[in-house]
Amino acid sequence: MEAKQMIINQLPVRTWNHLKMNEAVVKDAAFVKKGTVEVFPTAGLQVESTSSVDFSTIPTGAGKDMDLAATAADPEGITIYSKKEQAEEDFVRLVYTYEEDGNAMNTLRLETADDATLTVYVEMKAKEGITGKGALSIKAKLGKESCLRLITVQKSEEGFELFNDIGGATEEKAKFEVCQLILGNGDQYNGCDVELHGEASETEINVGYAKAGKSRLDMNYIARHYGPLTISNITASGSLRDQSFKLFRGTLDFVRGAKEASGAEAEDVFLIDDGVINQTIPLILCGEENVAGAHGATIGKPDDDTVFYLKSRGIPEAEAIELLAQAKLQAVVHKIPHKALRREYEILTGGFVDEEE
Amino acid sequence: MEEKTYVEDVDRSVYDIRNEEGDNVYRIHQGLTKEIVMKISEEKNDPQWMRDFRLKCLDIYNDLKLPNWGADISDLNMDEIATYVRTNTKMANTWKDVPKEIKDTFEQLGIPQAERESLAGVGAQYDSELVYHNVRKEVEDQGVIYTDFESALRGPYADLVKEKFMTIIKPEEHKFAALHGAVWSGGSFVYVPKGVDVGIPLQSYFRLNAAGAGQFEHTLIIVEDGAKLHFIEGCSAPKYNVNNLHAGLVEIVVGDDATMRYSTIENWSKNMYNLNSKKAIVGKNSKMEWVSGSFGSHVSYLYPCTVLNGENSHMEFTGITFAGEGQNLDTGLKVIQNAPNTSSAVSTKSISKGGGICTTRSEVVITAKGENSKSAVSCESLMIDDISRSDTIPAMDIRTNTADVGHEATIGRISDEAVFYMMARGIPEEEAKTMIVSGFAENVSKELPLEYAVEMNNLIRLEMKGSIG
Numbered sequence: 001m002e003a004k005q006m007i008i009n010q011l012p013v014r015t016w017n018h019l020k021m022n023e024a025v026v027k028d029a030a031f032v033k034k035g036t037v038e039v040f041p042t043a044g045l046q047v048e049s050t051s052s053v054d055f056s057t058i059p060t061g062a063g064k065d066m067d068l069a070a071t072a073a074d075p076e077g078i079t080i081y082s083k084k085e086q087a088e089e090d091f092v093r094l095v096y097t098y099e100e101d102g103n104a105m106n107t108l109r110l111e112t113a114d115d116a117t118l119t120v121y122v123e124m125k126a127k128e129g130i131t132g133k134g135a136l137s138i139k140a141k142l143g144k145e146s147c148l149r150l151i152t153v154q155k156s157e158e159g160f161e162l163f164n165d166i167g168g169a170t171e172e173k174a175k176f177e178v179c180q181l182i183l184g185n186g187d188q189y190n191g192c193d194v195e196l197h198g199e200a201s202e203t204e205i206n207v208g209y210a211k212a213g214k215s216r217l218d219m220n221y222i223a224r225h226y227g228p229l230t231i232s233n234i235t236a237s238g239s240l241r242d243q244s245f246k247l248f249r250g251t252l253d254f255v256r257g258a259k260e261a262s263g264a265e266a267e268d269v270f271l272i273d274d275g276v277i278n279q280t281i282p283l284i285l286c287g288e289e290n291v292a293g294a295h296g297a298t299i300g301k302p303d304d305d306t307v308f309y310l311k312s313r314g315i316p317e318a319e320a321i322e323l324l325a326q327a328k329l330q331a332v333v334h335k336i337p338h339k340a341l342r343r344e345y346e347i348l349t350g351g352f353v354d355e356e357e
Numbered sequence: 358m359e360e361k362t363y364v365e366d367v368d369r370s371v372y373d374i375r376n377e378e379g380d381n382v383y384r385i386h387q388g389l390t391k392e393i394v395m396k397i398s399e400e401k402n403d404p405q406w407m408r409d410f411r412l413k414c415l416d417i418y419n420d421l422k423l424p425n426w427g428a429d430i431s432d433l434n435m436d437e438i439a440t441y442v443r444t445n446t447k448m449a450n451t452w453k454d455v456p457k458e459i460k461d462t463f464e465q466l467g468i469p470q471a472e473r474e475s476l477a478g479v480g481a482q483y484d485s486e487l488v489y490h491n492v493r494k495e496v497e498d499q500g501v502i503y504t505d506f507e508s509a510l511r512g513p514y515a516d517l518v519k520e521k522f523m524t525i526i527k528p529e530e531h532k533f534a535a536l537h538g539a540v541w542s543g544g545s546f547v548y549v550p551k552g553v554d555v556g557i558p559l560q561s562y563f564r565l566n567a568a569g570a571g572q573f574e575h576t577l578i579i580v581e582d583g584a585k586l587h588f589i590e591g592c593s594a595p596k597y598n599v600n601n602l603h604a605g606l607v608e609i610v611v612g613d614d615a616t617m618r619y620s621t622i623e624n625w626s627k628n629m630y631n632l633n634s635k636k637a638i639v640g641k642n643s644k645m646e647w648v649s650g651s652f653g654s655h656v657s658y659l660y661p662c663t664v665l666n667g668e669n670s671h672m673e674f675t676g677i678t679f680a681g682e683g684q685n686l687d688t689g690l691k692v693i694q695n696a697p698n699t700s701s702a703v704s705t706k707s708i709s710k711g712g713g714i715c716t717t718r719s720e721v722v723i724t725a726k727g728e729n730s731k732s733a734v735s736c737e738s739l740m741i742d743d744i745s746r747s748d749t750i751p752a753m754d755i756r757t758n759t760a761d762v763g764h765e766a767t768i769g770r771i772s773d774e775a776v777f778y779m780m781a782r783g784i785p786e787e788e789a790k791t792m793i794v795s796g797f798a799e800n801v802s803k804e805l806p807l808e809y810a811v812e813m814n815n816l817i818r819l820e821m822k823g824s825i826g
Binding site: 013014015016017019021022240254256271272273274275276277278279280281282283284285286287288289290291292293294295296297298299300301 | 764
């Protein structure tokens with residue numbers, strides 16, 4: 001395999017190099033094949049498999065190197081175009097599996113026409129014991145007053161790296177919801193860049209993760225506010241165990257002209273074991289006066305009072321901490337709109353399944 | 358037609374007094390070469406170790422690249438900067454012995470008056486050398502040493518100075534630390550013995566009068582166990598149409614059970630590149646406080662750094678940055694919590710107007726040794742108009758599971774609701790806005806001694822006119 005290096009997940013504005021947060025460097029990054037993908041649409045879903053959108057103009061969170069690699073490895077990919085409002089129970093589920101050693105790359109292009117809706121579930125699963133990389137480039141174009149819900153669930157174990165790279169662009173009053181579950185002890189890289197062009201368009205990004213072992217999670221989420229009255233919310237919460245490493249980059253970028261835009265980003269991280277490394281760099285970039293941007297982060301051990309409360313109810317400390325860590329993931333799982341899949345992911349994440357639901 | 362809220366620029370007239378460079382001024386050739394560094398060393402009659410150190414720093418400077426982050430400094434051409442300029446006068450310890458034009462400048466800046474009223478000692482640097490240094494006898498009698506750096510290099514504390522000089526900020530840390538090591542001149546040495554509480558502040562004031570020159574003063578402060586000190590740094594320069602450079606360096610050692618406060622009101626002129634470095638190493642049960650007001654300069658890189666090496670040590674940073682037209686001020690802080698039970702509390706505020714750019718950059722690191730350490734960081738930015746820019750870049754690197762870190766940042770404009778509330782109580786709109794902006798800066802001004810708080814408030818004399826459009 002050709003030895004190739006990629007620079008991904010770059011901060012929109014650089015900071016001190018000694019922090020090693022400006023970007024991620026990926027070695028052996030030649031992608032020469034596609035991953036296996038299965039597509040499961042619900043019976044009622046009415047979508048097309050072609051789109052006239054020029055997706056090359058939409059940037060992604062991982063950035064140009066990943067974009068170029070994706071276009072080269074899987075130029076056709078899968079396209080899903082929703083021209084209408086779909087029934088609430090309809091969605092499409094795509095399952096990308098990696099069962100052999102090596103690097104695989106796929107592309108997925110999504111479009112919603114004006115007033116249309118679409119819900120897409122994407123799973124990236126790597127077989128245990130294999131080595132290599134699995135990458136998926138997802139780009140989305142949202143028409144006026146349309147809504148796209150993208151739920152991604154990714155899991156890999158040590159030796160296999162996953163790359164989940166998203167780019168989105170919105171027109172007026174469109175809403176792009178991204179919900180992500182990041183699981184397993186393989187190294188994982190997530191990027192997401194949403195350009196809020198249309199007035200009053202919106203994005204909501206919810207990320208839940210649980211990392212353990214010696215795994216690395218490297219994230220780069222960007223909400224770029226171009227249009228007036230645009231709204232963004234980025235929330236990432238999770239737990240780190242053993243000697244795992246996590247780097248969260250989150251950027252709210254208010255470009256001049258984004259009048260009355262508002263953005264918020266929040267991070268909540270449990271550091272469960274000694275030996276974990278948590279890096280967080282939440283940027284607010286502001287070239288417009290009339291905006292409101294906010295960031296909040298809470299990083300550390302589980303709250304003593306909460307642990308004490310649970311212990312006083314007869315729950316051993318280790319279980320109490322486990323329960324609190326689970327709650328971080330389940331808060332994201334519970335945002336999944338379809339009951340059957342929600343239950344499936346509850347089981348996958350080791351959460352409590354409410355049979356009465 | 359409604360008039361947009363207008364905020365007056367900082368009134369700099371008092372700082373723009375300038376003295377023409379006469380025959381009694383020695384100015385080294387512009388540029389940065391081995392010969393120039395050797396000439397400075399010769400002028401200053403350096404001991405051999407310092408001469409060698411300067412040359413080593415020059416090599417490091419030449420090897421290091423310009424930062425690829427932060428405000429653009431590509432217009433700063435070292436070939437156009439004279440790194441050493443001095444008036445042919447000896448350092449005095451009474452103002453009457455200071456040359457009249459220099460004394461008048463400091464009089465207008467209010468330094469002698471401040472010394473009389475509220476300071477334990479004053480050092481006044483004019484271009485590359487100290488022209489005045491004095492410390493009150495009662496402070497001296499406590500064993501406190503406050504002297505110019507050149508005297509310290511040769512005096513009874515020479516070994517201590519040699520031991521500490523540029524070991525807290527090493528020349529390898531960045532290009533402008535290396536530059537400083539090569540061409541430093543002037544500055545102060547402060548030594549506070551064990552258990553001594555210097556009740557009233559010491560102040561060093563740095564004035565760069567010469568056009569196209571650099572100022573590279575070195576400050577080394579050692580606060581021994583159980584001691585307490587408040588040190589104030591002031592700086593200003595008149596405006597020229599050529600670049601000036603300030604690359605001072607402050608090294609602070611705080612012993613155990615000690616308290617150190619370092620306050621700065623920085624008001625360089627808008628042709629100044631202010632690439633300054635400050636770092637404190639703090640012992641157990643000690644406290645390091647930074648109070649910082651950044652108002653001047655064309656470009657600033659200023660991030661006081663604190664290394665909490667002692668158990669139960671604490672750092673507080675309170676800072677405000679005001680960037681107006683033509684200014685790109687990249688300011689913030691670093692804290693490395695490297696011992697158990699350390700804590701840090703940070704409050705930064707920035708105001709951008711008239712096309713000015715404020716970048717608040719921070720770094721909070723809690724190492725694996727920092728068990729049960731805490732950090733709380735708050736960054737607030739205010740945008741006064743839509744031609745300015747304000748960026749917040751806070752980084753956190755946490756390597757122990759027992760840490761407790763909270764961070765919050767907000768960015769926005771003057772709240773319409775707050776203005777409306779005050780107007781509903783009979784306060785005119787312009788006054789309401791002025792009060793809100795003044796209130797925004799209040800947490801910094803209340804941390805300063807009264808006369809400096811007044812100076813700061815004068816610096817950000819925000820005159821609100823008309824009504825918001």
